[in-house]
Amino acid sequence: MRRRLADRTFTLACGLAVAVALVPLASLLWLLLARGLPVLGWGFLTGLPKPVGEAGGGIGNGLLGSALILALASALGLPVGIGAGLYLAEAGERPLAKAVRFVAEVLGGVPSIVLGLAVYALLVRPMHRFSALAGAVALALVMLPTLARATEEALRLVPRDLREASLALGASEWRSGLLVVARTAAGGIATGVCLALARAAGETAPLLFTALGNQFWNLRPDQPTASLPVQIFTYAISPYPDWQRQAWGAALVLLLLVGLLNLIARFATRSRLGAGAAR
Amino acid sequence: MTEAVLPVAATRHRSLAPRRTGDRLWRLLLALLGLGVVLALFFVARELWELSRPSLRRFGLSFLSSTDWDPTSDAFGALPFAVGTLWTTAIALLLAAPVGLGGAIFLAEMAPPRLRAVLRFPIELLAAIPSVVYGLWGLFVVAPLLRAGLEPRLGALGLSIFEGPPVGVGILCAGLVLAVMVLPTLVSLSIDVLVAVPRSQREGLYALGATRWEAIRLGVLPTARPGLFGAGMLALGRALGETMAVTMVIGNSPELPRSLFATGATLSSVIANELTEAVSPLHQAALAELGLVLLGGTLAVSAVGRLLVRRTLA
Numbered sequence: 085m086r087r088r089l090a091d092r093t094f095t096l097a098c099g100l101a102v103a104v105a106l107v108p109l110a111s112l113l114w115l116l117l118a119r120g121l122p123v124l125g126w127g128f129l130t131g132l133p134k135p136v137g138e139a140g141g142g143i144g145n146g147l148l149g150s151a152l153i154l155a156l157a158s159a160l161g162l163p164v165g166i167g168a169g170l171y172l173a174e175a176g177e178r179p180l181a182k183a184v185r186f187v188a189e190v191l192g193g194v195p196s197i198v199l200g201l202a203v204y205a206l207l208v209r210p211m212h213r214f215s216a217l218a219g220a221v222a223l224a225l226v227m228l229p230t231l232a233r234a235t236e237e238a239l240r241l242v243p244r245d246l247r248e249a250s251l252a253l254g255a256s257e258w259r260s261g262l263l264v265v266a267r268t269a270a271g272g273i274a275t276g277v278c279l280a281l282a283r284a285a286g287e288t289a290p291l292l293f294t295a296l297g298n299q300f301w302n303l304r305p306d307q308p309t310a311s312l313p314v315q316i317f318t319y320a321i322s323p324y325p326d327w328q329r330q331a332w333g334a335a336l337v338l339l340l341l342v343g344l345l346n347l348i349a350r351f352a353t354r355s356r357l358g359a360g361a362a363r
Numbered sequence: 364m365t366e367a368v369l370p371v372a373a374t375r376h377r378s379l380a381p382r383r384t385g386d387r388l389w390r391l392l393l394a395l396l397g398l399g400v401v402l403a404l405f406f407v408a409r410e411l412w413e414l415s416r417p418s419l420r421r422f423g424l425s426f427l428s429s430t431d432w433d434p435t436s437d438a439f440g441a442l443p444f445a446v447g448t449l450w451t452t453a454i455a456l457l458l459a460a461p462v463g464l465g466g467a468i469f470l471a472e473m474a475p476p477r478l479r480a481v482l483r484f485p486i487e488l489l490a491a492i493p494s495v496v497y498g499l500w501g502l503f504v505v506a507p508l509l510r511a512g513l514e515p516r517l518g519a520l521g522l523s524i525f526e527g528p529p530v531g532v533g534i535l536c537a538g539l540v541l542a543v544m545v546l547p548t549l550v551s552l553s554i555d556v557l558v559a560v561p562r563s564q565r566e567g568l569y570a571l572g573a574t575r576w577e578a579i580r581l582g583v584l585p586t587a588r589p590g591l592f593g594a595g596m597l598a599l600g601r602a603l604g605e606t607m608a609v610t611m612v613i614g615n616s617p618e619l620p621r622s623l624f625a626t627g628a629t630l631s632s633v634i635a636n637e638l639t640e641a642v643s644p645l646h647q648a649a650l651a652e653l654g655l656v657l658l659g660g661t662l663a664v665s666a667v668g669r670l671l672v673r674r675t676l677a
Contacts, residue, residue, distance in 0.1 A: 091574035095473060101465030102482060105550065108543040109489050112500050164403075167396025174393060184397040186669070191404045193597070193665030194658060195604025197631045201654045202407040204638065205414040225407070228400055258389030286493025289606040289631070293638045313495045313607075320499045321611060328503070335496045346491050 116336045123333025133299055133315070136324055143334050145301050149310040150285065152303060153219045153295055157284055158277075161224030161231065165280065166273060168228070169235020174261060185236075192229030199225045200290035208294060216302070216309035219295025226287055227280035234279060238272020239265060271352045278349035282342045288313035312338050411655045418648035426652060432617035432633075434641070439649035441656060443619045447534065447627040448657075450620060451609060452602040454538025455545055460595060462542075463549030470550070471557035472579055483554070490547035498611030501540035506531035506612055509539070514624055526622040530614070535623040537613040541605055545598040552597060552672060556590030557583060559676050586675075593671025600665040604657060606631040630657040 131142025168188065175181035200222045207218040242265050250260035266273070288311075296308040297318065312334060319331035412419075418426065418439060429440025466486070470479050514529030560583050568578040584591075614626025615636050628636070630653045641647045 087574050087577065091576040094576040094579075095469075098465040098469035098473060101462045102469050104462050105466045105489075105546055106482075106485060108500075108546075109485055111504060112492065112496070115500065115504060116496070164396055164399045167393060168400045171393035171397035174390075175397070180394070181397065184400055186666075187401045187404050189669050190662060190666055191400060193600045193604075193661055193669075194404070194407065195606065195631055195661055197604065197606040197634055198411065198654050198658050198661075199407060201414070201634060201638070201651060202410040205410040205651065206406065209414075225403055228403060232400060256383050256389075257386040261389065282491060286491075286495070288493070288495040289635055292635055296639070313493060316495050316499065317607060317611070320495075320502060331499055335499050338493060339496060342491055342493060343488075346488075 116332065116339060119329070119332035120336030121333075123330055124336065128330070128333055129337070132301070136327070139326060141330070143312060143315055143330070143337065145298065145310045146312040146315040146334070147337075149216065149295070149298065149302060150312045152305070153216050153223060153291070153309060153311055154281060154285060156217060156220030156305060157223035157227060158281070160220060161227040161280070162277065164224075165228045165231025166235045166276075168232040169239065169273075169276070170261065170266065172232060172236040173239035173265075188229045188232045191225070192233075195289070196222075196226055196287050197289035197292075200292060200294055203290070204293045211306075213306065214294065214296035214308040215306045216295050217305040219291045219309065219311065220305070222290035222294045223284040223287060226284050226290060230280040230283055231276050234276020235269075235273050238269040238276065241272060242268045274352040275349045278345045278352065282345035282349070285345065286313060286338060286342050288317050292317075312341075408658065411651050411658060415648045415651035415655050417645050418652045421645065422649075426649070427656070430619050434637070434643070434646045437643070437645055439645070441630070441653055443617055444628055444630045444633050444653060445656065446619055447613070448603060448629040448631070450534050450623070450627070451537040451541055451613070451629055452599060454535065454623070455541035455602045456595065456599060458539065458542035459546050459549055459598065463546050463594075463598070464553060464591065466546075467550050467553030467557060468579060471554045472583070473575070483551075486547050486550050489543070490551070494544070494605060494607040495611075497540055497544055498608035501536060501608055501612040502532070505539055506536050509536055518624070524623050527624040529624060530626065532612050532614040533624050533626045534613065534620050537609045537627075537629070538623075540608050540612055541602045544605060544608060545602050548601055549594055549598045552594035553591055556587050556594060556672065556675050559590070560586045589671050590675025593668045593673075593675065596664055596668030596671060600661050600668060603664065604631055604661050606635050610635045630654075 127140065128142040129147065130144040131140070132145055133143070134141030168184065172181055172185055172188075175184075203218050203222040203225070207221060208214055211218075246268060247260050247265050250264040251257070255264070291311050291314050295311055295314070297314050298308045298310040300310075302309050316331050316334045316338060319327040319334065322328065422429070422439065426439065427441050427445070429438070430442045431438040431440045432443055433439075470482060470486075474482065510529050510531030514525075514531070514535070517525040518527075518529060564582040564586065565578045568582040573581065609629055610632040613628060613632055615628050615632060616626045617628050617633060618625075620627040634650050634654055634657075638647065638650050641650060
């Protein structure tokens with residue numbers, strides 16, 4: 085009887101833990117919708133921030149800046165990250181590959197503010213200028229571990245036979261690797277790219293002293309550039325109720341973007357690799 | 364004759380040496396890209412080291428033990444921030460560990476597969492929410508709740524860790540928000556570890572007439588312990604380095620926190636706060652050295668965590 089009671093209590097406690105874990109999520113999502121939705125509108129999404137005291141204003145330059153920084157970060161990070169994943173999948177369990185795999189995992193655990201600090205020392209100080217490019221380098225560092233890992237996992241799901249068939253037909257190693265194996269795993273790699281982008285899109289800390297921020301439109305990579313997360317931060321800690329209101333709207337937009345990228349990531353794997361695995 | 368030919372072909376095959384220039388280049392390129400990741404980490408460490416040189420030279424080891432942080436008089440010590448980081452992460456893990464472990468046990472061992480799939484999604488969604496959004500939530504939801512509800516009640520207990528005016532933002536608030544943020548890491552990794560424990564260990568105990576609680580306690584948890592510990596370490600690593608949400612809710616005062624209600628700062632939050640305004644090279648160097656301390660701490664914690672989780676999963 086006591087054993088049964090202990091069992092029931094334990095089950096109840098564990099179920100309760102799940103419920104407790106979901107409370108913050110519910111609160112967060114509810115408030116984002118309740119406070120963020122009323123702010124959204126065409127002017128909010130496309131406008132420039134207005135000076136304090138003037139009502140209205142938008143996050144258009146932040147959205148554009150985020151897009152610019154992410155595009156530059158992808159140009160820098162995707163080749164290295166995906167390439168590292170290809171290397172890890174090909175090299176398997178060699179000592180060097182094991183070392184690279186471990187470093188990639190550890191790099192993923194480095195606080196993003198530390199990455200921003202390093203890029204500040206590497207680029208911003210010597211150039212005497214905050215820039216979109218510096219922000220992009222920092223975000224590329226954020227993306228690397230996710231990319232390498234997702235690419236390796238996707239490639240490992242490709243059946244060996246496929247690669248061997250290609251080699252047996254006389255195709256060279258790089259052709260088999262790139263045109264047969266990597267192509268088959270394209271869906272999985274795309275998933276990794278989306279996840280890495282989703283993570284980078286929400287990062288604020290590495291941008292604070294690399295891309296800094298900007299009150300105006302900017303498309304030049306060598307200039308300080310606004311970004312959505314930094315705008316949310318600035319608005320949230322400001323003492324002005326109107327800016328705080330806009331912070332909720334901007335946060336909702338950011339969450340929708342990140343959520344969309346995550347959804348695409350799931351979809352990419354399911355449609356392509358799912359079919360491949362079933363075959 | 365054939366005997367002479369065969370070994371040659373066999374060795375050539377066994378060595379797997381690429382024969383064509385294209386293949387050689389391909390292998391070289393991939394190895395270089397792989398090394399690029401290693402180089403990235405190396406550069407991060409080196410740049411921090413270079414930037415923090417003036418501070419390393421001037422303060423030496425006393426940097427770690429000094430409690431003074433006053434940029435106007437060139438006094439820099441890391442202790443208030445190290446203590447702030449330790450306090451906030453300790454609160455976060457103490458709160459998140461039981462919830463995370465209980466939740467993971469429920470999802471891995473008790474919930475029917477369909478419920479598990481349905482419930483795992485929102486918990487993973489928690490992991491995808493950007494830090495700055497948590498900060499916004501912490502600042503406008505958690506802090507007011509603490510100020511109006513929880514802190515006055517805790518203060519009435521008369522304990523010295525609950526002293527001071529209930530201002531909302533501060534160490535306790537940062538710890539609470541961090542707890543929510545590390546929860547998904549904890550739950551996801553713990554589920555992976557629990558699922559990896561062989562079924563037979565549960566079934567053996569059920570066959571002996573054990574209840575579910577007994578089967579989990581005696582058959583699952585002992586095997587899973589190193590992996591669960593590793594999951595905790597990885598969550599700890601995330602909490603140590605978390606920046607934005609903490610910066611927004613901790614109050615940012617560079618002093619040794621006297622109680623959980625006090626405002627404070629962490630290693631990461633002070634860097635976020637002061638670097639763009641740090642004009643003197645020594646101030647920048649001191650901030651970079653804080654980054655170095657943070658890097659060392661998180662590297663150690665996450666390396667140990669990875670090894671533990673991997674050993675259990677393998």
